[in-house]
Amino acid sequence: MSSPVKSPVKPPKEKTQALGGHLIVRAPNWVGDIVMATPVFEAARQSVVNTDSPWTKLSIVIRPHLAAVLEGGGLDVHLAPIPKGTSERDFLASLEADATLLLTTSFGAALRAFRAAIPIRAGASLSGRGMLLTHRLVPPARDGRRVPIPTAHLLRDLAGLVGLLPESIHPLLDISDQAELRAHELLRSVGVSPSEPYVLCCPGAAFGAAKLWPPPRFAEALEAICKPRGWRAVVTGGPGEERLMDAVAAASPCAVSLSAEPRDLASLKELVRGSKLLLVGDSGPRWYAAAYDTPCVSVMGPNFPELTASSLEHCEVVRVEGLDCSPCLQRHCPLDHHACMVELSSASVVDAADRVLSNA
């Protein structure tokens, strides 16, 4: 009986990592959260420059339409927008990273990093994804439910899992020269000189209708803020918010709308930076204002104020207190009365604007 021919047995490959690794930071999917995460991106950027750091390469993976938020400075060379038509998992796998820091909180993000076989996966243990992460933080809780803490705090703490210690939680945004020029062109196109004092108003919210304050209230507030000071008001917003912008501008004689102009997230940075005041809902541009210390009044409805309770030096958050149904975190008011927004008077917003402007 002949002995079976044995195939040569390969020793199991030892899975070790070279000292000095490639770190992927997966950016959040909301503009505000991305801006809040900028101190983490900056710490990661410095770590690849610093010879003491274990990281030698950094990729900031971000949805392509959001990359403009981070463009214009030192992060440009590290941006890795997910190519259109490519699955995120395949893209992550192609980067051959040693570790990923997930600044998103979805189950899908962790699953994609897991399936991309990235050895170290750090993130918040939320949405039932803890088992997919090798390093994780369980946010504060009460009676088994997550307690809202400032998102900027959570992002900073997550960075510590991969050795990054941001210097502060103050957002940092760069602006390219082109974006600055585009913003000035936008202003001139509606008859506003870039050197002229103006209030910028962003009445929209990508999150949903529940975060929208009625346009007539925005218009009333703009009139009360701008008229006594002789300022102009410029109304802007994202794609699909043109009707809302026009409604505010139509009701306010001092306001002009950028609805007919080509707007983008990069030039919005300069619009915010150059304004005297940002009047905004609970949406991303609020964090642009935080980055540039632009005085800001944010009108908040169905959200937890604790989640955004950072960078409040030049910002006032105005909301209706004492509602039983608030905060509901719903995109559309489930009770149809929308009391958290409808009951919010323009006078309280104007008072808040006076306070932040007097402290500026």
Next chain:
Amino acid sequence: MRMPKWLGDCVMAEPALAALSDWWRSKGFIERMTVVGPAHFLGLWDGRFGSPLTGVNFVPSSDKVGVQSALRRAEVALLFTGSFRSAFEVWRAGVPRRVGWNRDLRGLFLTDTMKPMLERGGAPIVNTQAIPMSSWLGDGKETLPRLGRLGRFPRYAPRPYGSTTIELVTSLGIPVRRTNPRLQASAEVTLKVHERLQAGGIDLKYPYIVLNAGSRPGSAKGWRGWAELADVLQGRWQIVIVGGPGEEEALREFQSGQGDLGKVGARLVLDDPVLDLAELAALCASGNVFVTADAGARHIATAAGAKTVVLFGPTDPRHTADQLEHTKSLAHPVPCGPCHLESCDAKEKRACFEGLSAAQVTERVGQLGV
């Protein structure tokens, strides 16, 4: 308000405390706010530092009668402490609303609680290449450098103390607008410190570096490179060496270098008497750089506006990782750290500190742009 027993924690809690007092004042109830804390730290808020807490009552925690009296009258107790005893004390005193962190079974005695953040999974990666893991494990495998050991069960995540106090106050619906601790010594104290510096040969027209070189004998936070560092730095700057109460003996060892005309800078050792907290703040506000271990004085210096170089030994830098704009850190990860022990019980005594050299500290001082 129950304040923590550590100096650094008291300073880091300043923005939350200030926001709380501002809110209380805006409601017209400032005289009904009482702060209980270590007697020697209450001076941080009594006006000598320009603190906004005027009108607030202060009760030293050593004054048992005063504390009990305050608790009996209290409607709300907000605990910035983490001990079981402090939660039990307010429960026993019958305070109706008791707010604090739910850790170590404290939740049984509190009405409004927040379970702290937890850490799970592997040991976090550290931002250094000083020691590859292979040298710890002895197996020749190279891997990313990690913390030497995990925290004890249930592994509360190391978080900046200041941020956690802000979260606690925010959870009560009170916004905290200023997040940087701020301490400002009075003009009178500043003048007194300047006079002492000038009498000791420090020329205030030129920059000086403050070394917080004192350390209690046997302390795990004691670094043995201070003398060498003082010699290296003295070649380029004026040096002021300070320490806290009880550290006078350690400071006297530095006297030998005083008046050495072969060095560019003067050296002044402030050991008799050592500075109090207000004087330390004044000294830091005027100095260029404050070099220290991860001790309470570090936070005084930061709050006074000084640039700092911080040497981490047995502590986890994440506990104090906020307000690092003007801070350069230096750490040497070891398999036994971070242990957070007051005295080192490892075979290789204080390996975490022994790995830090005066040259590395000098490099960090240079990175601060002085």
